[in-house]
Amino acid sequence: MDLSQYAELFLAESREHLSACNQLLLEWERQPAGLTPVSGLFRAVHTVKGMAATMGYARVTDLAHRMESLLDVLRRGAHPATDELLQLLFRARDALERAVELSVVGRERELEVAEIVADLDHAALRLARAKVGAAAEGPREAGGVTPSVVPPPPEVEAAATGRLVQVTLRPEAPLKAGRALLVLKRAQALGVVLAVTPPQTAFEAEDFEGRFSFRLDSPAAPDEIETALRAAGDVAHLTVGGEEVRGSGLEGLPAAPAEGGRSRHIRVDLRRLDGLMDLIGELATARGRLNQLAAERRDPAIDDVAIQVSRLSSDLQAEIIQARMTPVWQVFDRFPRLVRDLARELGKQVAFRVEGKEIELDRxxxxxxxxxxxxxLRNAVDHGIEPPAERRRRGKPPEGEIVLTAVRERASVAITVSDDGRGIDRPKILERAKRDGAVDAHAEALTDDQLLRVLARPGFSTAETVTSVSGRGVGIDVAMTRIRALGGTIDIRSEPGKGTAFVLRLPVTLAIVRAIIASVGPERYALPLTYVAETVELGTVTTTVVEGREAIVLRDRVVPLVHLRRLLAVTSDREPARAPIIVLEMGDRRAGVVVDGMLGQQEIVVKGFDAPQGTLPVFSGATIMGDGIPALILDAGGLL
Amino acid sequence: MSDAGVVRLLVFRVGNLVCAAEAERVREILPRLATTRIPGTPPLVAGLVNVRGTLVTVVEGWRALRQPEPPAANGTQSGTTVLLEVGGGRKVLGFTVDEVVDLLAADAAALDRRPALPGIDPTLVRAVGRRAGQLFVVLDTDALLTPILSS
Structure with missing residues (x-):
């Protein structure tokens, strides 16, 4: 069976289950007496095990199996969560994740799982014994009893489809491992084999007694299956179970989605979506050209077709953009675990909350x-939230709070990371910034904007003095560079003693945006509408000079001007007297971009290009205009 | 290089210079296309062109090789754009030439002798060939074009 084509699917689904494991473990930690998380964990791990067995990833299967055994004991014994157990399960989950990732790329052999496997087995055995002893002695924490035996192979749990097949080989049979594999091979010829227990790797073990089981999803009748499998030889006992899925202690729990109520989603390779996007981009370009031609020809028949093509391609474009939209939880879901681990490590108490999980962004x-x-988030836990003792001294609850929020704004999404910690020590940062010459030596205070700019200076951010005092520096330059590259911005708000918030604003989609096409001399530039607040005309508004920069006053706010002609060194005649000013707005920052004229608004397809040396850092890409000639796209972040 | 020891070369003229590039590196030969200036770049970058929906940066051949500017015909620039793979095919750059002259096969062993030749930066010369009694320079296109891309 060549299963390599399923590897990606296996990886994607396993990741989902493993991500669910994290959420469930965190839930269990919050409600140690709850049983639902344990059952959920059991199901998730069981599914991963089943898939791994089918894929032939023996080590993943084995690890998942041990984890499942422990979870089974916990589930049956209705064991409450202890710190030790949680740590073990978190570790096991991480090991399983690593196992999955390595297996898929054919590096299963590099796995080091002996330690975690031993710990899992140990814990399962201890708990099982504690339970046996509990009747007489009452509950107790089992001591460090070293297990002398490997836990017995537990029976196959259900939740898988197909018939349960249990096989016992003749005790006197030689080469039991080979015989068992032969039985499996015959089973595979009949259908899909799942949940081999113990996993195939265990067949080689010395203590393998020739008893094993699996699930077989096959259209063949039970007696046919039995005959086919017995033909492998040396089979002492063989039962083929019914087709129904056994309850196996899962009763009363929300059932897994039934086959009939199959999800209406399919997985699509991201590259396919990218390919579609490229094609739709070209279609949009061709549409522009067609519209232009239709306008020139003034032929009503061509006009009609052009309008229809326009509408259809716009709809198609909207559909494809929608198909690329992904809810933010796909990325946010790994953070609760991360914040928890980090908080533990640093001795902080942190309640972490996520809001707006369903908000969507381009993949x-x-x-x-x-x-x-x-x-x-790291910064928030490390530098924002104070240690519990300090918080108490300041009259705050010992547990700090970090909130991650996603909110849809006009054509962008704002993502906020806020904490209720100590806030940024502005005087310290100011002092340091003055020494570095980052701000004027006479400055008395830092605005939020200046603060961010100072923090985001690469040299500054890693400076030890900053991080050890109140620092916020590490990583902000990195974060800022990434966000800017995506056409987004970062803003900061910080209040001493009350906390800090970082606001990331990102365009909802990168691929196609609505933009103003502006002319400067003989050249055209596109300005995405995402950050355009309004347009005014030079000469109709008051101009002034602030800090040596030309600016306009707009509703009592000073907006510095950027003359595109000068910035881009466009060589041609003078700027018109009533040049349009396109006012950009990003959070609290504003700028007025002075151009020669506005040629209209249109949807543009954003394309990347290999920027040659020297390219001014104010472009986020380029697009192809209706006439087939490229135009550069101005990056609002770079202009502000 | 299909046959061992033989390389195919695309021969073209830039100003007074007859040059060649390994045909393996040539992605496409196109007429001169309308370019869009990229502010901030040196003059030898002609700008961006649209090659069937993909944006390609074009380098002005005569400037890169310090040759005289080709005469303009009918007010528009004549010439040809050769799309060349740079850095092992990871990137593609356009290179304008006055005209494409020939496609010929040469002995691979003769490449990379790096002789010095007057009038051209020696680091750009991989070899010198002879065709119809005329010398031509086999260009090290990577050395010529890689520095133009910033990263």
Whole structure:
């Protein structure tokens, strides 16, 4: 059976189950007496085991099996969560994740699982014994009893489909491992073999007694199966179970989605979506050209077709963009565990909350978001939240709070990481910034904006003095670079003693945006509408000079001007007297971009290009205009 | 290189210089396309062009090789754009030439002798060949074009 084509699917599904394990473990930690998380864990691990067995990943199967055994004991014994158990299960989950990842790339052999396997077996045995003793002695924590025997192979749990087949080989049969494999081979010829227990690797073990079981999903009748399998030889006893899925202690729990109520989702390779996006981009370009031609020809028949094609391709485009949208929980879900681990490590108490999990972003943007958020969360736990004692002294609850929120704004999504910690020590940062020459020596205070700029200076952020005092530095430059590259921005709000919040603003989609096409001399530039607040005309608004920069006053706010002609060194005649000003707004920052004229608004397909040396850092990409000639896209973040 | 020891070369003219590039590196030969200036780049970067929906940066051949500017015909620039793979095919750059002259086979062993030749930066010369009694320079296209891309 060549299963390599399923490897990616196996990986994707296993990751989902493993992610669920994290959530469930955290839940169990919060409600140590609850049984639901344990059952959920059992089911998730069991599914991974079943899939791994089918794929032939023996070590994954084995590890999952041991984990499952322990979970089974916990489940049956209605054992409450202890710190020790949770740590063990977290470790086991992580090991399983590593096992899955390595197996898929054919590096299963590199796995080091002996220690965790021993710990799992040990714990399972101890708990089972404690339970036996409990009747007489009452509950007690089992001491460090070293297990002298490997736990017996537990019977196959259900939750899998197909018939349960239990096989016992003749005790006198030689080469039991080979015989057992032969039985499995014959079974595979009949259908899909799942949940081999003990896993195939265990067949080689010295103490393998020739008893094993598996699930067989096959259209063949039970007696046919029995005959086929017995033909492998040396089979002493063989039973083929019914087709129903056994309850196996899962009664009363929400059932896994039944086959009939199959999910209406399918998995699509991301590359396919990217390919579709590229094609739709070209279609949009061709549509633009067609519209232009139709306008020139003034032929009603062509006009009609052009309009219809336009509408259809817009709808298609909207559908594909929608297909790329991914809810943020796909990235956020790994953070609760991370924050918990970090808090433990640093001796902090942190309640972590996630809001707006269902908000969607383009897949590409979401994928890039993980690391920057990680940096910010780390900073919040490490530098934001005070140790419990300090919090008590300040009259705060000992447990700090970190909130991760996603909110949809106009054409962007705002993601906020906030904590109720000590806030950034501005005077210290100011002092340091003055020494570095990052701010004017006479400055008396740092605005939020200046603060961010100072923190995001690469040299500054890693400086030891900052991090050890109140530092917020580590990683902010990294986070900022990433976010900027995605056409987004970062803002900061910090209040001493009350906490700090970082706000990340990102475009909802990268691929196609609505933009203003502006002309500067003979050149055209596209400005995405995402951050355009309004447009005004130079000469109709008051101009002024602030800190040496030309600016306009707009509803009592000073907006510095950027003359595109000067910035981009466009060589041609003078700027028109009533040049349009496109006002950009990103969080609290604003800038007025002075251009020569506005050629209109249109949907543009954002394309990357290999920027040659020297390219001004104000472009986020380029697009192809209706006439087939490229135009550069101005990056609002770079202009502000 | 299908036959061992033989390389195919695309021969073209830039100003007074007859040059060649390994045909294996040539992705496509196109007419001169409308370019969009990229602000901030040195003059030898002609700009961006649209090659069937993909954006390609084009380098002005005569500037890169310090040759005289080709005369403009009918107010528009004539010439040809050769798309070359750079850095092992990871990137593609356009390179404008005055005209494509020939496609010929040469002895691979003759490449990489790196002789010095007056009028051209020696680091850009891989070899010198002879065709119809005329010398031509086999260009090290990576050495010529890689520095133009910033990263």
């Amino acid at each position: 590409t943007i979401l994928d890039e978001l993980g690391d920057p958020l990680l940096h910010l």
